[in-house]
Amino acid sequence: MELFATKGYAATTVDEIAATAGVARRTFFRHFRSKEEAIFPDHDDTLERAKAVLDAAPAHENPLDTVCRGIKEVMKMYASSPKVSVERYQLTREVPALREREIASVARYERLFTRYLLGHFDESAPGADGEIDEPLLAEVAASAVVTAHNHVLRRWLRAGGQGDVEGALDRAFAVVRRAFGDLPVISGRPPRPAGPAEGEVLVTVTRTDASLPEVMRLIEQALARREEAPSPP
Structure with missing residues (x-):
């Protein structure tokens, strides 16, 4: 949040966040998939x-x-x-x-x-x-x-x-x-x-070049359709 406040959200990179936190880039990605998820x-x-x-x-x-x-x-x-x-x-x-x-x-x-x-x-x-x-x-x-x-x-x-x-x-x-x-x-x-x-499994298919926000939206939509479906008898 300090970096976002001083540099702006778009200009702040994951590498800068990791360095400021005193961890390696790979450590960041063990916990979060993106900047958005870290927030x-x-x-x-x-x-x-x-x-x-x-x-x-x-x-x-x-x-x-x-x-x-x-x-x-x-x-x-x-x-x-x-x-x-x-x-x-x-x-x-x-x-x-x-x-x-x-x-x-x-x-x-x-x-x-x-x-x-x-x-x-x-x-x-x-x-x-x-x-x-x-x-x-x-x-x-x-x-x-x-x-x-x-x-x-x-x-x-x-x-x-x-x-x-x-x-x-x-x-x-x-x-x-x-x-x-x-x-x-x-x-x-x-x-x-x-x-x-x-134990229920949800499978979502998307393009390999899709951005992470797009993939997340597809997953949310799939979950919404699943939860709106009628319950089995």
Whole structure:
């Protein structure tokens, strides 16, 4: 982040990052595949922590409350290093490629929460027009939780990482709960898994001259199609 601030993101090379950190270039690539990945090193672990919250949820808990608790893992990640989080936020506003990477990360959380909510809705509960549209309801509710979280997070980052972000987040979630307080929650049907089955393999084909950002986008698209596909009977 210091190099990006002084030299600019585009002008900073991996070699310079490695040298400043006091490690060899090959050591850098043992941990990160690119500069972009070095800026977002913690989303994979945070996604797993959020999934663990969903998997360990008490049977009596409203699934919307569970999702709100799950996304708090993201806020904890940012709040653990306010200075770095603010610098990273400023950088993503300036570099389109990083903004795209951030949007892709947000989409992963939304898919996780959508699948979880979909597994907890009552198929026998009709909608306002008598029709049942569980996928729409799950996606809208999950998006509302993520949007509320991101709204509070952006305010906190714009304020330099200062303020009672946890209290602001709880107030935002209260708004979401009022809007979705009558979700048709089920009892008795085992929920669908929050993520892909353990050991599942995804194969993606791309050109050998494709850039890393392009490859990452293709993988994200493939994962999105996989998670949107109907669950096997």
